[in-house]
Amino acid sequence: MTKILFVCTGNTCRSPMAEALLKHKNMGNIQVRSAGIYANNGSTASANANEVLGEKDIVLDHNSSQLEKEHIDWSTYILTMTSNHKHLIVNAFPEALYKTYTLKEFVEGEGGDISDPFGGSVQTYRQTMLELERLIEKLYKKLI
Template sequence: MSVHILFVCTGNTCRSPMAEAILHSKRLPNVEVKSAGVYAVNGGDASTHAKVVLQEQGIAHNHSSSQLTKGHTDWATFILTMTASHKQLILSHFPDAINKTYTLKEFVGEIGDVSDPFGGSVEMYRNTFNELQKLIELALQKLP
């Protein structure tokens, strides 16, 4: 049985695409991954700095942003958000997702939100990438 992981952020251009790319690059059997944004525009590109950081890490990722839909939430085994406000927004629109929606940090037993590099330097994106990489390693240990 496959585990479906959905990463969610705001615009689906920075954090969730990087998280999706990190997990996808691990090529784990029986793990599928997607990303979406609570306020995303469909068909947008990942941010330039996100693409630079992924390239630096040797991770290929062809991204097209997508607005979070019921189809996404129905597909997901786990919905992992970047912030508590993303989680609350999801639960207000998709209350049936309550038992599978967590902030990424909550899922791994930590407190707080994943840092948002939007509008920041490439160094901020590197820091967020490193934070995501660490959190995803911890999250993998929690998967069934």
């Protein structure tokens, strides 16, 4: 069983969208969670994240989680939205070094950050979701 953990800053935009997009693939051999480096436990996903996923008929039932050691121990792969997230994780949890990648690094072999739509318009969220959708498709193909 492969266990994917998506990580962003507040766990209300990018990582929950990535989690929902991968879960929507209904892959039985993969478990998916998300967390945030600076998340407040129990916050709902942003309204705009819910809206743009709803346009794809994906329901986002989400409560944010602060990244903790149990997430690190649980995961097979930790996929971050930015290289800064990756560095923060590896500094805090050195044991995660060999399983932590940026999402782009893991699926495309090169770095690059996924922009944070927090506080942006629905169109900004839609652009982030489309980028995530493209990357999740590549991730799906890599994992199957």
